[in-house]
Amino acid sequence: MKYISTRGDDARKHFCEILLEGLAPDGGLYLPERYPRVDAATLAQWRTLPYADLAFEILSLYIDDIPAGDLRELCRKTYTAEVFGSHEIVPLKKLEDGLFLEALSNGPTLAFKDMAMQLLGNLFEYELARRGEQLNILGATSGDTGSAAEYAMRGKKGVRVFMTSPHGRMSPFQQAQMFSLRDPNIHNLAIEGVFDDCQDIVKAVSNDLDFKRKYRIGTVNSINWARLLAQVVYYFAGYFQATIPDGAGPSAHPSPFPAGEGVRKVSFAVPSGNFGNICAGHVARMMGLPIARLVLATNENDVLEEFFRTGVYRVRSSADTHETSSPSMDISKASNFERFVYDLLGRDGTRVRQLFGEQLARCGQFDLSGDPAFRQAAARYGFVSGKSTHADRVATIRDTWQRFAIMIDTHTADGLRVGRQHLAPGTPMIVLETALPIKFAATIVEALGREPERPARFAGIERLPKHVTVLPVDVQAVKGFIASHCG
Ligand SMILES: *Cc1c(COP(=O)(O)O)cnc(C)c1O
Numbered sequence: 472m473k474y475i476s477t478r479g480d481d482a483r484k485h486f487c488e489i490l491l492e493g494l495a496p497d498g499g500l501y502l503p504e505r506y507p508r509v510d511a512a513t514l515a516q517w518r519t520l521p522y523a524d525l526a527f528e529i530l531s532l533y534i535d536d537i538p539a540g541d542l543r544e545l546c547r548k549t550y551t552a553e554v555f556g557s558h559e560i561v562p563l564k565k566l567e568d569g570l571f572l573e574a575l576s577n578g579p580t581l582a583f584k585d586m587a588m589q590l591l592g593n594l595f596e597y598e599l600a601r602r603g604e605q606l607n608i609l610g611a612t613s614g615d616t617g618s619a620a621e622y623a624m625r626g627k628k629g630v631r632v633f634m635t636s637p638h639g640r641m642s643p644f645q646q647a648q649m650f651s652l653r654d655p656n657i658h659n660l661a662i663e664g665v666f667d668d669c670q671d672i673v674k675a676v677s678n679d680l681d682f683k684r685k686y687r688i689g690t691v692n693s694i695n696w697a698r699l700l701a702q703v704v705y706y707f708a709g710y711f712q713a714t715i716p717d718g719a720g721p722s723a724h725p726s727p728f729p730a731g732e733g734v735r736k737v738s739f740a741v742p743s744g745n746f747g748n749i750c751a752g753h754v755a756r757m758m759g760l761p762i763a764r765l766v767l768a769t770n771e772n773d774v775l776e777e778f779f780r781t782g783v784y785r786v787r788s789s790a791d792t793h794e795t796s797s798p799s800m801d802i803s804k805a806s807n808f809e810r811f812v813y814d815l816l817g818r819d820g821t822r823v824r825q826l827f828g829e830q831l832a833r834c835g836q837f838d839l840s841g842d843p844a845f846r847q848a849a850a851r852y853g854f855v856s857g858k859s860t861h862a863d864r865v866a867t868i869r870d871t872w873q874r875f876a877i878m879i880d881t882h883t884a885d886g887l888r889v890g891r892q893h894l895a896p897g898t899p900m901i902v903l904e905t906a907l908p909i910k911f912a913a914t915i916v917e918a919l920g921r922e923p924e925r926p927a928r929f930a931g932i933e934r935l936p937k938h939v940t941v942l943p944v945d946v947q948a949v950k951g952f953i954a955s956h957c958g
């Protein structure tokens with residue numbers, strides 16, 4: 472399998488070449504030149520595989536420059552019950568007939584980003600060792616991404632992490648998660664500003680090409696294809712669990728599997744921000760996984776909901792980006808969205824370059840409402856969308872607790888709220904649970920009048936010593952810190 476850019480550059484690179492890269496040289500995002508198709512017989516074979524082996528089967532369709540034995544080892548090392556808390560890795564919880572939660576947030580940082588980041592850590596270590604190279608990861612975080620990256624890269628050979636975050640603005644739990652790490656290859660930099668300042672610093676450092684080369688600066692942001700690919704796996708795992716045959720499993724259904732494999736469809740509801748999670752669902756669907764609907768849920772930051780409703784993609788300014796109680800979905804633009812638009816427009820790289828490279832830069836929006844491709848987005852690609860507000864998520868958290876004694880976090884609540892609006896008889900709806908409630912305690916207290924449950928391994932982490940360096944909003948200060956810690 473080779474990879475091409477959404478903006479038309481068809482350099483045709485292999486997986487490991489793009490693994491450590493961010494954007495393609497023409498500013499686009501990498502995608503495989505085609506989506507491998509999976510037929511009903513293959514689905515039937517995959518149904519009974521352990522998660523790590525399912526991951527290997529899917530990844531090996533996209534990766535031809537890591538020997539199969541090594542790739543299988545990397546998957547088995549990553550997806551263990553020890554790290555993800557259960558043998559199923561992503562267990563399904565039934566709420567009611569035809570409505571499930573898929574638990575993606577039982578990894579080390581209790582958010583779904585661990586699903587991909589844990590694999591990325593092992594892939595990076597493997598590939599850097601093979602090349603005899605080192606990498607210094609520089610990132611900006613307001614919470615989930617940074618901690619997932621640090622827990623994935625801690626102790627990995629050849630990798631250092633420099634993670635900027637806005638000083639004093641993350642939740643106490645999130646700060647404790649990141650700052651309590653003591654691994655010598657992890658560096659927390661608390662910047663005396665807001666998240667945008669952190670992002671600007673990362674951009675400025677990355678734009679200094681001499682510095683970038685000299686200190687081998689890389690990133691792990693959500694546009695990385697390997698992250699997206701790792702996420703494809705749990706769509707398959709969710710489908711298998713929701714369609715278990717003969718009444719033994721969560722959804723009793725008379726149709727005899729595996730003979731009927733692929734006949735019965737499922738839908739997914741996905742709390743969305745940068746469009747990385749749901750884009751993996753799109754890839755799974757393009758591979759032939761029987762997905763009826765991909766339900767995109769946003770919070771008050773509704774740039775994506777607006778697109779799927781109207782055909783207009785309108786990037787927001789920082790002033791127009793709301794701070795909400797589902798903060799990991801607070802985005803002004805959706806960094807992975809270009810991948811879907813590329814497929815939607817029949818993989819026309821020239822047009823994507825005009826829209827994302829030129830038109831967005833010039834006027835901050837584009838309009839596909841008159842385009843036949845947009846009108847087919849639901850019918851051909853399964854996409855529908857909806858929006859959830861603070862009041863909706865509080866009500867959904869309360870309702871789910873009262874009726875099922877299940878506590879969900881604010882992001883999952885957005886997904887469940889919108890997913891319920893798209894229920895169709897006979898088609899199971901799988902809501903992706905993207906974080907555990909403990910990460911967003913204040914809203915849980917507001918909704919339920921009680922503190923969220925805390926997994927035992929996080930007892931008292933707020934009291935651990937904090938390893939963090941406070942720096943001003945100053946590119947030179949960050950560069951200086953990096954230079955003096957790259958021995
Ligand atoms: C990152 C994140 C999301 C949004 O996922 P995208 O891939 O950016 O769409 C949703 N919920 C939680 C808890 C997250 O951490």
